[in-house]
Amino acid sequence: MRTGIATVCLSGTLREKMQACAVAGFDGIEIFEQDLVTSPLSPEDVRKLAADLGLTLDLYQPFRDFDSVPADLLAANLRRAEAKFRLMARLGMDTMLLCSNVGTATIDDDELRAAQLSRLADLAGEHGVRVAYEALAWGKYVNDYEHAHRLVGMVDHPHLGTCLDSFHILSRDWDTAPIEAFNPDKIFFVQVADAPKLSMDVLSWSRHYRVFPGEGQFDLPKFMGHVVRAGYTGPVSLEVFNDVFRQSDVERTAVDAMRSLIWLEEQSSTWLDAHPAARPEAGGAAARRRYPMELATLPRVAEPAGFNFAEVSAGDTAGLETLLGQLGFAFNGRHRTKNVQLWTMGQARLIINEEPASGGTPAAISPAISALGFDVGSPVIAAARARQLKAPAVPRKSQANEEVFQGFAAPDSTEIFLCQGSPDGTAAWVGEFGEPGAPRESGGPPPASAAGAVIDHVNLAQPWQHFDEAVLFYTSALALEPQPYAEVASPTGLVRSQVMRTRDRGVRLVLNLAPLLQQEAPATSGAGRPRTYQEHVAFAVDDLVATARAARDRGLDFLQIPANYYEDLDARFALDPDFLATLRELNLLYDRDADGEFLHFYTATVGSVFFEMVERRGAYDGYGAPNAPVRHAVQYDHLHQLTRTS
């Protein structure tokens, strides 16, 4: 598949954009006219720069408001087009995007439109240019891709074809199956964009909220599957208008964009295999071989089975050790060669990493979540997949005969390690730790309820400008599935909470987008990963009440839940008075839905980290979202008290 991207997707100057596209590995680009008009580079400079960078210049765009006009305007439009054709000759470009008319169309007549498009195709032919006609979703008379394609058929001119843009098609919910029957010689260009499903006017939606494939909710593999079956072999090019991408680091966004096409290529291939062609003469893999577009695939991996470990980096570890001991974690000793502690409860493993990050001094590191390990079937294959998806590798020192972890940096800089899962839930590397024993800070052995403990979910704060990138990263590299997001009120604004999980719920990762003003003054942790908001690891146990009682007896600093909460809880759920008294006594939170019940509590925060203990009853599948505002408010109040008294 030939990959492309429109320069309008990216920030910076035309030169910066082109360099970033080349570095990210794109085959070609679309030149967005405004990027050229505002550039000091001459057309000849751009042509040479593209050649030097190994980029083809695939599409000049957009040319607007041409068809369905009276004769005098047609003449002016042809003059305007000819100026652009001459410019394209200087750029060495041969394909121009023509959008269906929005602003100046006054005559709704397909015969007239075809005649006018024919005039343009003639003129284009004289200049060696091909015109790719696209139906904008909000085009005045032409807003349906099949209509645009019919017009192309009426004109039947070698210099006029159609451009298929997934946004304009899928935003209108048009059926994409008819694409399979299109003559591939008449499909001059294919643009892809994803988008979240929003209920708003389609123009605003298109101009501000498009995202790269895999970051939204459109069925792009199906769209691409039909395009491939039609026999199209040209560039598949991203055209994504997004307010955030337009201001983000250009090289990073280009890599995110490239990752989305690599993922889309694989998913399209998967879709084709799973959906035999509708036409009787075609079918499955055999049919695909009939079509010349080659779809590269990635090493396949199953979804991870669970969390292998969570890691918190810290200079001063005393607060963490106290908390873990009080929660009932067992201290499993220090690593043989690294300055690292292992704490466990059941199958839940928490590492405290005291190794200084490059350039950091250990003592300056306030506790923060720094890494997550995932159990995968084959770490080597999963790592190869992640590398091909351009996930940045992170080095981790290891000695001979120690397990080597394959590690990558997530978009928020969390280190993601791919580990060998074992059927019994143990981890081989645990043997690298010495001095196992009873919890250091506790008064006794862990309670029986802890035996089945696992990491239930991890909640990571995301920088707002990398949120979509994170969704695609976890989707493509780790096979997590994004769920519909929730919005939670906090005293400092709404927090967007995006669950990414595996189908069997073995891994639940919650990405929190903190309010913007919270992100302006990140609490620098001293480590590599700046923390903008509190984050946590949640552990599931079989008996939360017993866990909480034991923790209380060991002196745990619970997050204190206001009395008003329990009154409201009773008003909502009419709870058994004894049960309500227990919840109140132990600062437990409660939720219930049609599937089951959820009990949980939170610890106080150390650095930017706190812990949650949960018990899921029945098939409860949520995270206690109705209780999140209480947690945020109490944490905020606590933080402010600290600020006021310090």
Next chain:
Amino acid sequence: MRTGIATVCLSGTLREKMQACAVAGFDGIEIFEQDLVTSPLSPEDVRKLAADLGLTLDLYQPFRDFDSVPADLLAANLRRAEAKFRLMARLGMDTMLLCSNVGTATIDDDELRAAQLSRLADLAGEHGVRVAYEALAWGKYVNDYEHAHRLVGMVDHPHLGTCLDSFHILSRDWDTAPIEAFNPDKIFFVQVADAPKLSMDVLSWSRHYRVFPGEGQFDLPKFMGHVVRAGYTGPVSLEVFNDVFRQSDVERTAVDAMRSLIWLEEQSSTWLDAHPAARPEAGGAAARRRYPMELATLPRVAEPAGFNFAEVSAGDTAGLETLLGQLGFAFNGRHRTKNVQLWTMGQARLIINEEPASGGTPAAISPAISALGFDVGSPVIAAARARQLKAPAVPRKSQANEEVFQGFAAPDSTEIFLCQGSPDGTAAWVGEFGEPGAPRESGGPPPASAAGAVIDHVNLAQPWQHFDEAVLFYTSALALEPQPYAEVASPTGLVRSQVMRTRDRGVRLVLNLAPLLQQEAPATSGAGRPRTYQEHVAFAVDDLVATARAARDRGLDFLQIPANYYEDLDARFALDPDFLATLRELNLLYDRDADGEFLHFYTATVGSVFFEMVERRGAYDGYGAPNAPVRHAVQYDHLHQLTRTS
């Protein structure tokens, strides 16, 4: 008018919100349930705090999903309501908001609904509570305020009335005139919110984009006029769900909110005077006297006639002086007692202020726009109005027999001065400056074309979290009118450009909302006002070509316009070749529309300031928006070159 605000409008804890409301001068508040549930304050604490702060507790809200349900759910809902009624007794509150059912309604039958509402009213009566029933715009069966009012009439119970919320009514474009005929005893509460007109699902629009009155596009004075005519005398209370306000400084947002009600009160009074009552027995001011709600008004002021001056603060003034001299400004000397220079061209006055801001060292002050003077009919009256609108006054030192300016800080910290305009466009305070003379840096006298020069517009960058506040500030305190905003592409993201102007175009102020990432690392200017983006003052002259030639001859550093721009311009407008050559030669930009033509050029940037010279031909009323991306791109490129070479 009794003023109120819902706690959900603001950030922080319940205590912080209540304190801010009291400081801002609200009479009462609505308690948003979640703010109480998440608070460590007991209901009794809240009651006492409100009494101590002099706030009434006007509405407990919201109670949801009550009506149109089967019998078993009704019983549970009544039990839930009773718990809230008992809670309200502890709070000392007597009015609860009931929203029409969204989530659990299954029976669409007005008789049943009325019977269920009657049961609730009976129960409320037993607890001394009144229930205010509101039709949510997205209510399942009840989403029209007249429908809710009809149900209240059917029930006819002293403990059931209606709540009118401007958002739920105006978002659906319901006619508000029928409110006049409502029985005022059945209107238990009135909530007001404004909103920009957006095409999106009404729930998302409501939950994220509401703004305070005067910051959106709803006709709230008309809504309030009908409410007043109905005879309603209760609180007029803000209920504004806004993603930005929820995270902004609570005290500042509360003042912004209070300003919006003060403005609304005046505008409602104006609307009533201008719109005689539709009912024959009523009419105009006489009719209003029949209704008991008193509407306070503000000192009336006409819109400002023009800019009196613009002021740039600077430590090192050399760059500015050079630019102004090259543009053809005359140096009019220094102020008698202050470290301030005056430069003029025609009636355009530019002040360079070298006085250090409090705490700042002059040398550290990079040139930045610091103040604007506006010509008003009576500075004393205009200042009284601004004070009543809670505009923060700024001190400005002045000696005896010097003109005393009334000054206020705009939301972006620009100092706004209200000056005595004179019919001939002169300013009396100019006499306080000495050593008038020819331009210091130029080679000769100003060109004749400069004689008619005026300040055409000023373009100020706005912090994103104070943008709506700024719109209301200029609307209410200076009588500028917001125009539909434009979005302009720049290499660092989309820039939102909001024109505020007077009807006669004597004052044009452009508020620019820079991309967020540009705002994260504000270039601290050393002065009081942090600058996040480049800003400019534009001067209109009669003959821009002559002005540009003279400036070029004096060696002005023009913003260099790319050759590609002129080719595109020619493709679009088919310009006369000689004229195009002149534009190209002088780095002039050009725009044309049905009303006229616009020529302009920009200087290089000094500190965060640059200048624009414009010529308006015919009735051209814009700002050359199609050229703005060129300006942004060239400035960005220039800034990056500076960064790379420094």
